[in-house]
Amino acid sequence: ALCRGINNWLAAEWLDRDDRLRASIVVPPHSPDLAAEEIERLAGDRRFVQILLPAAAELLYGKSYYWPIWQAAEKHG
Numbered sequence: 829a830l831c832r833g834i835n836n837w838l839a840a841e842w843l844d845r846d847d848r849l850r851a852s853i854v855v856p857p858h859s860p861d862l863a864a865e866e867i868e869r870l871a872g873d874r875r876f877v878q879i880l881l882p883a884a885a886e887l888l889y890g891k892s893y894y895w896p897i898w899q900a901a902e903k904h905g
Contacts, residue, residue: 852880871904
């Protein structure tokens with residue numbers, strides 16, 4: 829819910845004000861399925877150009893636990 833709120837705020841307070849601005853989709857790395865849902869929700873909005881994850885996580889990002897995030901990202905380019 830926090831990530832969804834941040835993304836909605838970014839769109840409303842920044843992206844809607846200037847067509848030149850771009851943003852990152854903020855996702856919860858501790859919940860890959862919810863992260864994938866958030867990517868799916870915003871992937872059609874071309875103002876969001878990448879996914880924002882913390883530099884470090886409890887598990888290595890190559891673990892299959894995170895695959896839903898990578899699959900959603902790959903699906904939407």
